[in-house]
Amino acid sequence: MTQLGIVKRQTIRADAAAVEKLSRFGVATIHEAMGRVGLMKPYMRPIYTGARLCGTAVTILLQPGDNWMMHVAAELLQPGDVAVAACTTDTTDGFFGDLLATSFKARGARGLIIDGGVRDVDELEKMGFPVFAKAIHAKGTVKATLGSVNIPVVCAGALVNPGDVIVADTDGVVVVPAAMAQAVANAAEKRESFEGEKRAKFEAGVLGLDMYNMREPLAKAGLKYID
Amino acid sequence: MTQLGIVKRQTIRADAAAVEKLSRFGVATIHEAMGRVGLMKPYMRPIYTGARLCGTAVTILLQPGDNWMMHVAAELLQPGDVAVAACTTDTTDGFFGDLLATSFKARGARGLIIDGGVRDVDELEKMGFPVFAKAIHAKGTVKATLGSVNIPVVCAGALVNPGDVIVADTDGVVVVPAAMAQAVANAAEKRESFEGEKRAKFEAGVLGLDMYNMREPLAKAGLKYID
């Protein structure tokens, strides 16, 4: 459960091969493959055009106006990880900038998801360090109050456990529980394999009404056509 | 009036020549030419840089979490149309993605205006299918509940009748009633013809105070200059 002042050193990360496979798919596809669950709120946006990431979560619970736990988390980041920062309250403070990004990147982190603000956005883009955030804000923070690292957190409306797979692209951010990573990757692959055929049909002018046999259920539901 | 479960097949589209003429002007100019009315709310933004569109509306009334009517509308889209989707409630769900866009494009549609969310944004940009939306969200939808097609809808605060002209660019989205399309296009042309001269004067350092003879009315209104 959520508790402040706790750092969990060991976490069970999702299987590396599954993570790699998930990285080939978009957020919308993975969300569908999971049964239409797992998304963060739509206010989570990439801080620069083209940002994209896929990796395993190291979770951080911040206190408002305080980024102390970012430094504690840095030590636990391993190559392939994504830092996922939640806060105990709604906030847009700039908890993260280019210096922390340099540290995180040196540890092998693939990016940051933060239900709060970031700054030094131009530098982050130059560094190629993808961040998905609620806000861009230059507002600095202090280092005075304990939060936690690697406990389950609710980030932008989604539950994230340490080790879960995080995939983020222009369409948003999705969380895949570690234990389901392989199954979801397979389901995403399967789903995508059908898309080419559908796309070709749509391009040829076939209607969804016919492709998905919707005319009868629509009529049954009572849809009335008038002129 | 607004009613669910209705599809109107025939609509009277604005005159094609007027639509073409309107397509030459920006949203701000057209809004002024209409007497400063007709705009959608400012939360309607292009989903990619440089998106722009002009065409005749096919209106769609969606139910929350449900994009069934998108497929019904596809059949009614004609070359030069713009799909305009409203919802019976506030929503950010991702009702629309690249497959539907492929279908709409194959029908000749010029883009989508949606008071809700879209996904597959990178693909939509690659396809060159412009969308103006309230949100980008990967959240998928079902096909279970009837809305309507080609009835009058309120989309992002603006009344849209089927056949109205929709113009959208970086400045927002404006709705021109079909019956006024030609008159508005003419007024926009006239308005724009004055702008070059004004711009030249401003560039030469002439002040609006002088160009528009504002000094006297300002003084009359009581404006006080102090040092």
Next chain:
Amino acid sequence: MTQLGIVKRQTIRADAAAVEKLSRFGVATIHEAMGRVGLMKPYMRPIYTGARLCGTAVTILLQPGDNWMMHVAAELLQPGDVAVAACTTDTTDGFFGDLLATSFKARGARGLIIDGGVRDVDELEKMGFPVFAKAIHAKGTVKATLGSVNIPVVCAGALVNPGDVIVADTDGVVVVPAAMAQAVANAAEKRESFEGEKRAKFEAGVLGLDMYNMREPLAKAGLKYID
């Protein structure tokens, strides 16, 4: 104090050399150099990618739906100035477009900060006239009601006095009181001089925990590590 119908002709602008020096630093650095104060709210965003500005404030207090004072302010703009527009109420109207920008630019203004909306955004980008705004909206305004020019205003949560230095970049907008401009510029320079060394250490894998000697205070605060 805030009063309507007043225009102050003479203002004491921040020292030009200090302004020039401040222009070399980012908003986040300047905000830190000031002791973590002076920022506008994070909803103030550049209207195009890469917008950046630094200059001395000419302040404008607008009435809702009315941009008359923009023209009054134009006359008072000097080379190196930045127009800073607040409104007596929350608003997203499009008070400013390419014609006014042409006028402002001809006067030597470096850009606009507005707690409201702007339009003609594509043209503003082409002109290279940076604007930081709350909204993009084509909604036009009238010229009927007096506001004020060059009085203290609260713009997006920050107090701005005429002559203050305004710096804006991708991270937001910061206000430096004129009397502090030199001291803040010096502090920003000093702060930035330390950053290179820190960055190098982070790149080499040194942790903030060690660089900033955080382990002991964290333990003292009660942080518990578990496996």
Next chain:
Amino acid sequence: MTQLGIVKRQTIRADAAAVEKLSRFGVATIHEAMGRVGLMKPYMRPIYTGARLCGTAVTILLQPGDNWMMHVAAELLQPGDVAVAACTTDTTDGFFGDLLATSFKARGARGLIIDGGVRDVDELEKMGFPVFAKAIHAKGTVKATLGSVNIPVVCAGALVNPGDVIVADTDGVVVVPAAMAQAVANAAEKRESFEGEKRAKFEAGVLGLDMYNMREPLAKAGLKYID
């Protein structure tokens, strides 16, 4: 269509008997009786506990920061009318207070629906003049710019034509087109006649699952019960 500077003197009000009948039902019931359409956005709230109204709409289109049209509308108000005020842009200004309420009440108006702000709220409560508004704000307005009276307006997301029936209570605000008033009143009555029986069954412990025969469709849809 929406146009500024127009006042329509004659409007066709909904049938008085139908209005009276509608006044007996709650907003939720009427909305259902209309087929789940016609509601304003949920940000429209009564300004005091227990406010409730039902009457025929006199519509007002305001300009931001300007309540001139309120006075124009006063002359057109007849006993049983409800003033419905929209604005050409998003606003929270206090367009209306106790003096205007005194005037409206003297004309026989039953209340005000406003997509904006009101003030003198304590006095309005004492007067028993119900208002449903987006905001309470003391911010005053000017009388300088033309809007319109008795044209179709979009108020809080709903289309309102002059003469339509407006019903408002704690659950929100619903608009019934004049031509449908009688039919909707009848449908509401019918709907409500079923509610007593349902309520009694629910009180007796009967489940909706059984009362509405949902178990089979739920199973068919794939609902899985686990222990």
Next chain:
Amino acid sequence: MTQLGIVKRQTIRADAAAVEKLSRFGVATIHEAMGRVGLMKPYMRPIYTGARLCGTAVTILLQPGDNWMMHVAAELLQPGDVAVAACTTDTTDGFFGDLLATSFKARGARGLIIDGGVRDVDELEKMGFPVFAKAIHAKGTVKATLGSVNIPVVCAGALVNPGDVIVADTDGVVVVPAAMAQAVANAAEKRESFEGEKRAKFEAGVLGLDMYNMREPLAKAGLKYID
């Protein structure tokens, strides 16, 4: 993990004595006793003055615009339970009204927490059925798409497991994990036992600066007093 189409029949409810004890304390006290965690977002408000509840959670995951799962949940409600409804997306639809409340109450439920809208608010108050909600909205829903019951949900930013204790009052909503209910109740009791003494001191004019020995740490932190 979150999955749609699942109903869990058996849940382990928090210990009844612990629930009873928790019911004696306010939300702020319980939140502090938990170590300042467990709160829902502040947009969750009581729908009528004086609403208050404490009980064990039966969780519901709704689909947008669809309240089918409310009926499924009704069957699982036991005396002392509180229904906690989340939705797969942001919503303000009116998923719940007086008929469902009658059913829930007949099952012994103590109230509803919903990250969405409710209606029939006056009737709910008359019934004494407390609801804490994001919105009041008359908007009706359909019964067409599967959600889940008694799975872990994120409701208004807080993780809720079935069987957890929910306490709600004017200050908001707090979630106490079932396994911690007794410990938190004890901590709350202890915390409250100190408050009387503190209150008496404050009433007597003792300052927090002295009661909590803050003068020295404030000076150490660098606080400067000027005249």
Next chain:
Amino acid sequence: MTQLGIVKRQTIRADAAAVEKLSRFGVATIHEAMGRVGLMKPYMRPIYTGARLCGTAVTILLQPGDNWMMHVAAELLQPGDVAVAACTTDTTDGFFGDLLATSFKARGARGLIIDGGVRDVDELEKMGFPVFAKAIHAKGTVKATLGSVNIPVVCAGALVNPGDVIVADTDGVVVVPAAMAQAVANAAEKRESFEGEKRAKFEAGVLGLDMYNMREPLAKAGLKYID
């Protein structure tokens, strides 16, 4: 200027007689008497029905999640003061509850204005300690970071200097600069003296159109009446 870590002991409070006189008028009247300036944003609401206050400001600048400065401010409160708390960032944390209210009340404070959250709302109502706040939230705070007391602050969009008069009622919160208190009180009195006559005329059915001689200016502005 805004600086952290500063406490100003001496402030020049507005003249007591002027404060007393201002206390007789409503917020809307005072705002008008000041020339339509001085209001806080409309999101500042009384936390209980009927809350009202008038007094001289002791200003507090808080850090996010930290209420240390509340205790520092308590020592400086004198009978007739109102605490006015701003924060260095947007926040809804519960910085204030019944214990601090007991302390403030014991010092003679008349209430609190806070651009953030409060808790223990029921107790505050019982105590008769009026608070106007952005949010009600049980979220607790720490005491770790310095803010300031009695420096100029921007609170909910309004500049407040220590010693200014704060008047708050159901219509919102207005700030009267200390030096203007007497003049504004006189202007408010004058304004109110005209209202009785106007109200009587409105009650008698006189229209604003006639009382304010609006018909001619409306016609001149181009208003068109149609049937």
